Amino acid sequence: MTEELDAGLVAQKIAESDMLGEPAPDRHEVGAARRRKEDARLVTGRTQWTDNIQLPGMLHVAFLRSPMAHARITGVDTSAARSMPGVIAAFSGRDFAGEQGTLPCAWPVTEDIVIPDHPPMAVDEVRYAGEAVACVVATDRYKANDALEAIEIDYEPLPPVLDMTEALKDGGPKVHEAGNRAYTWKYAEGDIDAAFRDAPVVIERTFVQQRLIPTAMEPRAVVAQTDGDHFTLHSATQIPHILRIMLAQVTGIPEHKLRVVAPDVGGGFGSKLQVTAEEVLLLLLTRRLGKPVKWTESRSEGNLTVHHGRDQLQRVSLAADADGRLRGMRVDLLADMGAYLMLVTPGIPILGAFMYNGIYKMDAYDFTCTGVFTTKMPTDAYRGAGRPEATFAVERLMDELAAELSLDPIEVRRRNWITHEEFPYTTIAGLTYDSGNYEAATDRALALFGYDKLRAEQVDRRDRGDPVQLGIGVSTFTEMCGLAPSRVLGSLSYGAGGWEHASVRMLPTGRVEVVTGASPHGQGHETAWSQIVADALGVPFEDVSVLHGDTAISHKGMDTYGSRSLAVGGVAVVQACEKVKDKARHIAAHLLEASADDVEFDGGRFKVRGTDAGKTIQEIALAAFAAHDLPDGVEPSLDSDATFDPENFSFPHGTHLCAIEVDTETGATKIRSYVAVDDVGKVVNPLIVEGQVHGGLAQGIAQALFEEAVYDAEGNLLTTTMADYLVPSAADLPDFITERTETPATSNPLGVKGVGEAGTIASTPAVVNAIVDALRPYGVNDVPMPCTPERVWRALQGGTS
């Protein structure tokens, strides 16, 4: 064979390969950089998205949305719309008042929390701009939208409530009769007064976590249909299982007569962890009209009415000794709930409550959060959900503490973090971190970053008075994920558990079907689960299919959010495989006429120890199907279920370093370099981890530099288009330098931690710390997010320092 032919063969092999880079050294699937098996259909669109669904006789729904933030509805006239061509029906909230119920809140964080009624379509009053007030059902989407313009709604304006601090004052306008305070939740540990009394150093800051709009690539879409008895709802949702239970409760459709399907879903970031007005209303419309109905939002409609994220006012203070050792921390939050409490709205800031101490040891911690109603779109989960806010606050404060004490920000962290030898460690916030190695991640990050060299350049630029200053930002973060131990959720008043379910079934031909309760919306579950199963059962990666997202196929599950899929759902897959293997071993022993104790399993084959006699797991699968010769008491077929409830959260951590150039003449910022060394425990697929880190970094950097939902003084959202709400593209981001340290979690048999949110949580403070670091010689000690060029420039003018 000539060299040329060899080269051709190699090229062909590469083209055919599912693998990027080297296979795992031990030839195991777990750890291999498999290309995602779902990507071909996702990126080419040859799959079923909800909006692709076309059903015979299907009608199209469009919603009329309130143009006012707060108003009483005094009159509704849909008659002109109803007479327009192609229009089948038009309804206002009044038409569904007796039937539509209230959208659920599953997380009443305190006993005295105020949970106002939340009608899917407003009846008497609108409380945010964008709230649905009427809908049109027509033969196509265009006619439905045209007819919206013929609906007359009379509004009597009420004063908007936009500022949380103002909202809590007595005598002001109210969003709901019961007042604007939804709840106050407290946590305290240690003697906080003693920690602050006579503290040599106290750092106090107020940070604004701006309101963000989750921007999934796929807009929300819903299709509902009924045969008169059973109902099927397709939705671009993260949570088909939770949604089914909740919709059954809201609509009165019995749970066993309601099937919910999340087909392929194009991203969510928490925004599709919701029970939406549109999902409820489409079920009601199909019930009333007897026809299938579809609704797909436009991007602008989505910006208005997809639940928003963040929006907290953080008043935080840190007490420390003169050597930088932390004594205690106070956190006083105002969290903007928006106009209503949606599925987990009140719980989002509480998820952060356990994270303000970060990776650090301290003697006392005091946390208070007040949830406040405003006349804005409700907030809820958004990538990180509470933890980015907490991490931002503590990592910003650590940099401020370092500056106050003229210490290097890395050094002040070293003096306070939990050392590798101290794990497991129970923090001041009551969590037990099972494992971690902050030293290893930090040392590696410093080396990759060239920390000392960049510090030297920074000094040089300062000395020269260079109009372009250099700043270095540090973020040594951790987070709690793998949501969640059911008993912990119970103790926090959450309405459900945190377990996950998996079924693994060997088919007669030896192929494997896995049913997972974790419902993917872009994460790559099918690939990762296949890798886990391939190793556990000794079958080829290609022989595994993963089924998900349809409650008729995957009958139980807790869905996908909070970086839980692998750490909870993946472990359920492992456990189901173990059960399958145990049963197969039993059958194999019978067929091989050996004791089960003498049968070993290796590489997909059961073998009698010390002999050549053996059977492959595929042969056992066929035998279990035929059932001609099974041991007594063994049921035919080779399959099993497992449900895993984690005993603890998992705690990914890492060290992120960001160098930013700030043009002091214009306020422009440019990320010079960004290093992320993450420790997400054991890695199943490095390619997927890499993708999650990159996407997470982009989203966290977006909060630091670009994104902000802005309402005007009347409460109208100004950022309804992507020209106004700036989501960065690849062209706006630097090349990332990423690496991992691997400190396995000890709380689950896979040793995995979760990676879905790490990049987002870590990066925001790294970027803002870098900008502030660049500007410190100018007397600047904070820049509000997003750090737009104008805000940076104004900080330099002394405007916001």
Added chain:
Amino acid sequence: MIPAPFDYVRPSSLDEAVSVLADAGEDAKVLSGGQSLLPLLRLRLAYPSVLVDVGRLAELHGVRDEDGHVLIGATTTHDEVVRSPIVNAECPLLALAAATVADPAVRHRGTFGGSLAHGDPAGDLPAVALALDMEFLVHSASGERVVAARDFFLDYLETALEPGDILAAVRVPKLGEGWGFHYEKFHRTAQSWAIVGVAAAVRVSGGTGGEPRRVEEARIGLTNMGPTPVRATAVETAVPGLELNGSSYGPTANGNGSNRTNGSGRPGAHCADGAHAGDALRQAASAAADGTSPPTDLHATPDYRRHLAGVLTHRALLTAAATV
């Protein structure tokens, strides 16, 4: 896209288009690349009765080198302008500015004439048109007329085009030898509108035999500094005769949008070092915002835009001069 209903006509010649438009009345709109019009339709901010699609008319398309000027057909796409050898040789400022328009997808669909006819002061091309004194060839049922750039942009999204008019082409005068060009765009992301943009053409003398390099003449158009594009006349008047060598800037950052090198990236290193104090060119450039009334929007306030106009004009002049 779910726009309100409209009729659609695709005439096969400019004459037919003009005649269709004349019959269609005031609510007709001309459609070319659709990159400005379609978003308006999508948001139901425009309710045209009929769209007259001129996008495929060959006679409106292409770049021609004519005596004393370059003729650019209205439906020539931004990308074609960016890649045109004639444009790059004779009026490179156009290519530099067009390369910063939105993103590659928009540049492949959006048209040169469409962008100018839209008359958005935040668009990148109107300021260039003004700086270069382009001429607009406008067709209607009553024939052809030529409108100078200074008479074309009347107000926010309002141009000299009347109902029934079609912008057929634009004439770009050739400036001749000794000119350098630069379009300095300051924006937050690679795809976003300019907060401020500066289109600069500079004629430079000196630089040989110990003669200092000086500005002889400058033409400066400003993007997004008012309801229409504007000329920075105070700077144009002040800079002739000023030395270039003593003027400098160091920054390599240019808006958050340039974290990666992209169309808006700008060289900085080749500008000569020198003291900032007593810098006459910088001083002159700081008057760029004189007489302007920049807008307030989500991305910037008028004060900040005025400040930026000065800083960016200085940078644009230096970078343009460095290309001579």
